Amino acid sequence: xxxxxxxxxxxxxxxxxxxxxxxxxxxxxxxxxxxxxxxxxxxxxxxxxxxxxxxxxxxxxxxxxxxxxxxxxxxxxxxxxxxxxxxxxxxxxxxxxxxxxxxxxxxxxxxxxxxxxxxxxxxxxxxxxxxxxxxxxxxxxxxxxxxxxxxxxxxxxxxxxxxxxxxxxxxxxxxxxxxxxxxxxxxxxxxxxxxxxxxxxxxxxxxxxxxxxxxxxxxxxxxxxxxxxxxxxxxxxxxxxxxxxxxxxxxxxxxxxxxxxxxxxxxxxxxxxxxxxxxxxxxxxxxxxxxxxxxxxxxxxxxxxxxxxxxxxxxxxxxxxxxxxxxxxxxxxxxxxxxxxxxxxxxxxxxxxxxxxxxxxxxxxxxxxxxxxxxxxxxxxxxxxxxxxxxxxxxxxxxxxxxxxxxxxxxxxxxxxxxxxxxxxxxxx
Ligand code: IMP
Numbered sequence: 056x057x058x059x060x061x062x063x064x065x066x067x068x069x070x071x072x073x074x075x076x077x078x079x080x081x082x083x084x085x086x087x088x089x090x091x092x093x094x095x096x097x098x099x100x101x102x103x104x105x106x107x108x109x110x111x112x113x114x115x116x117x118x119x120x121x122x123x124x125x126x127x128x129x130x131x132x133x134x135x136x137x138x139x140x141x142x143x144x145x146x147x148x149x150x151x152x153x154x155x156x157x158x159x160x161x162x163x164x165x166x167x168x169x170x171x172x173x174x175x176x177x178x179x180x181x182x183x184x185x186x187x188x189x190x191x192x193x194x195x196x197x198x199x200x201x202x203x204x205x206x207x208x209x210x211x212x213x214x215x216x217x218x219x220x221x222x223x224x225x226x227x228x229x230x231x232x233x234x235x236x237x238x239x240x241x242x243x244x245x246x247x248x249x250x251x252x253x254x255x256x257x258x259x260x261x262x263x264x265x266x267x268x269x270x271x272x273x274x275x276x277x278x279x280x281x282x283x284x285x286x287x288x289x290x291x292x293x294x295x296x297x298x299x300x301x302x303x304x305x306x307x308x309x310x311x312x313x314x315x316x317x318x319x320x321x322x323x324x325x326x327x328x329x330x331x332x333x334x335x336x337x338x339x340x341x342x343x344x345x346x347x348x349x350x351x352x353x354x355x356x357x358x359x360x361x362x363x364x365x366x367x368x369x370x371x372x373x374x375x376x377x378x379x380x381x382x383x384x385x386x387x388x389x390x391x392x393x394x395x396x397x398x399x400x401x402x403x404x405x406x407x408x409x410x411x412x413x414x415x416x417x418x419x420x421x422x423x424x425x426x427x428x429x430x431x432x433x434x435x436x437x438x439x440x441x442x443x444x445x446x447x448x449x450x451x452x453x454x455x456x457x458x459x460x461x462x463x464x465x466x467x468x469x470x471x472x473x474x475x476x477x478x479x480x481x482x483x484x
Contacts, residue, residue: 056271056314056315056481056482056483056484057266057269057270057271057272057314058266058271058272058273058274058312058313058314058315059078059082059271059272059273059274059314059315059316059317059481059482060274060276060299060302060313060315060316060317061074061075061078061273061274061275061276061317061319062276062279062280062297062298062299062316062317062318062319062376062378063276063277063278063279063280063282063297063318063319063320064279064280064281064318064319064320064369064372064373064376064378064381065279065280065281065320065321065324065325065326065365065368065369065372066278066279066281066282066287066324066325066326066327066332067094067277067278067279067282067293067297067326067327068279068325068327068350068352068353068359069279069319069320069321069384070319070321070384070385070467071096071275071276071277071319072096072097072098072112073384073467073470073472073475074317074319074382074384074465075096075112075273075275076098076112076472077465077472077475078273078317078481078482079111079112079113079116079119079273080116081271081482082113082119082271082272082273083118083119083120083265083270083271083272084113084119084120084121084122084261084262084265084270084271084272084273085111085112085113085119085120085121085122085272085273085275086111086121086122086124086258086262086272086273086274086275086302086306087109087111087122087123087124087127087275087277088124088126088127088274088275088276088301088302088304088305088306089124089126089127089276089277089278089295089296089297089301089302089305090127090128090187090276090277090278090293090295090297091108091109091127091128091129091130091160091185091186091187091190092108092109092130092133092134092160092185092354093108093182093183093185093187093277093278093293093354094108094109094277094278094354095107095108095352095353095354096108096112096353097353098112098115103144105140105141105144106353107137108133108137108354109123109127109129109130109133109134109137110123110134110137110138110141110148110151111123111151111275112275113150113273114141114146114148114150114151115146117147117149117150118150119150120150120152120261120265121150121151121152122152122153122154122258122261122262122306123151123152123153123154123157123258124154124157124258124259124262124305124306124307125154125156125157125258125259125304125305125306125307126157126295126296126301126302126304126305126306127154127157127305128157128158128159128160128186128187128190128191128194128295129153129157129158129159129160129202130159130160130161130165130185130186131159131205131244131247131248131251132247133160133185134153134251135247135250135251138151149253151254152254152255152256152258152261153202153251153254153255153256153258154202154255154256154257154258154259154307155201155202155203155206155255155256155257155258156201156202156203156257156259156307157201157202158190158191158193158194158199158200158201158202159190159199159200159201159202159205159244160185160186160187160190161186161190161200161215161218161240161244162186162235162240163189163218163219163222163226163235164186164187164189164190164193165184165185165186165189166186166226166232166235167186167189167222167225167226167230168182168184168185168186168187168188168189169184170225170226170229170230170232171188171189172184173230174230178329179329180290180291180292180328180329180330181291181327181328181329181330182328183354183355184355185354187293187294187295188293188294190294191284191294191295192294193218198214198217198218198221200214200215200218202248202251202255203255205244205245205247205248205251206248206249206252206255208245211241211244211245211248212241215237215240215241215244216237219234219235219237219240222235223235258306258307259306259307259308262306262307262308263307263308263312266308266312271482272312274299274302274306274313276297276298276299276301276302277295277297278293278295278297279297279372280297280298280318280371280372280375280376280378281326281368281371281372282297283295283296283297283298283301283375283376284296285298285375286298286371286372286375286376288330288331288415288418289413291328291329291330291331292330298375298376298377299313299316299376299377299378300376300377313377315379315380315481316376316377316378316379316380317378317379317380317381317382317464317481318369318372318373318376318378318380318381318382318461319381319382319384320364320369320381320382320383320384321364321383321384321385322364322383322384322385322386322388322389322395322451322455323344323361323362323363323364323385323388323389324361324362324363324364324365324368325350325359325360325361325362326359326360326362327352327355327357327359327360328357331415331418331419332360332362333362333365333367333368333398333401333418333421333422333423334362334363334364334365334396334398334423335360335361335362336361336362336363340361340392341360341361341362342361343392344361344388345358345359345361347388348385348388363395363396363397363398363423363425364396364397364398364455365398365423366397366398366399366400366455366458366459367398367399367400367401367409367410367411367423368411369458369459369461370409370458370459370460371410371411373459373460373461378461379461380461380462380463380464380479380481381455381456381459381461381462381463381464382463382464382465382467382481383452383455383463383465383466383467384467385467386435386444386448386452386466386467386468387434387435387436387467387468387469387474389430389431389448389451390430390431390432390433390434390435391430391432392430393429393430394427394428394429394430395427395428395429395430395451396425396426396427396428397425397426397428397451397454397455397458398423398424398425399424399425399426399458400423400424401421401422401423401424402421402422402423402424403417403420403421403422404420407424408421426454426458428447428450428451428454429447429450430447431445431446431447431448432445433445433448435448435468435469436468436469436474437468437474438468438476439473439475439476440476441466441476441478444476452466462478462479463478464477464478464479464481465477465478465479465481466478
């Protein structure tokens with residue numbers, strides 16, 4: 056297998072970091088293809104813990120090429136901060152490459168994100184306030200500023216000026232906010248561009264060369280399929296495409312380049328921010344899972360909403376993303392629960408349905424149809440083989456395979472790399 060796409064199969068925060076680090080060990084190249092510094096993943100390396108938001112997780116190995124693809128929206132200030140932290144820790148970052156076509160997140164995008172959310176009031180999306188949506192808005196409106204534009208003084212000046220006319224009018228006339236000063240912004244960000252210049256290149260060329268040489272390329276998705284702009288719970292979604300298809304446009308490769316599509320999921324569901332969540336647990340079980348698994352956002356610290364495993368959402372995610380196997384996390388968290396539920400269908404207006412409705416109103420009326428499975432008491436955290444798991448846990452895993460129609464390749468029983476039951480080597484044909 057020379058290419059793998061990793062993607063979140065639920066609403067993000069499925070623990071992609073652990074699997075990415077694990078698969079990155081054998082990869083020659085790690086490619087981020089969408090999102091921005093709304094993502095966050097924690098890596099422990101040489102006893103130190105790092106929170107990476109933009110830099111791909113292969114950065115700790117000097118032999119691996121790390122790509123920030125054209126589909127990513129890059130906040131230059133946030134990226135430089137991340138690079139500084141890595142340099143301080145003596146991590147060689149010269150193997151990082153940033154697409155010349157990647158669009159920038161500038162301070163007015165962040166302000167617009169905050170202002171729009173404020174204006175939406177109760178109907179807010181619950182964004183991370185990192186300017187992700189407004190940056191993709193400008194990209195689609197063809198007024199975005201790309202990495203290559205930042206490096207050309209005149210181009211950057213002209214584009215920034217043009218953008219500020221429109222954005223400052225919005226801030227002063229609609230949102231009652233202060234306007235941005237061109238000179239200040241230009242000087243600061245042109246300088247950032249100069250610092251990032253050595254990393255900027257046509258990354259699609261590099262990724263395609265690696266694929267042609269049959270090198271191992273790992274495409275690292277951020278967020279999750281249910282937050283996908285097209286296929287998620289719109290408008291309570293992010294503004295990019297976390298599905299495997301996002302890797303095609305976001306890295307500049309053809310569809311034949313993608314081989315294995317690994318969906319990462321939890322044995323239960325979580326979501327941060329607003330939006331429908333049919334299996335949400337607003338009870339003691341939800342609180343128990345949140346506390347036991349420390350379900351609080353890496354980027355924002357917000358408590359995550361908890362729900363049972365939702366096979367309807369998973370089958371939807373499988374269909375729209377091309378996912379062909381599953382990597383299941385956090386099985387150990389369910390230890391001690393008397394019964395565990397899997398949502399196998401929804402009931403909508405008295406009818407059993409098997410699809411994920413596009414209409415939010417319909418989705419709000421959906422009631423989960425649950426299958427109840429017996430729990431287990433055993434501590435799983437030292438178990439390394441499927442056969443060592445209690446019978447009820449084995450049965451639960453088999454049911455997950457059956458209800459999703461996806462084979463499991465790994466099952467995680469704790470946060471460290473060793474606490475992983477490997478059922479199949481993802482890189483193997
Ligand atoms: P945005 O991506 O900041 O615009 O936020 C849009 C929605 O996606 C919000 O509900 C966020 O909470 C959610 N979101 C964005 N990034 C992540 C992530 O990395 N994990 C989980 N949820 C996320």
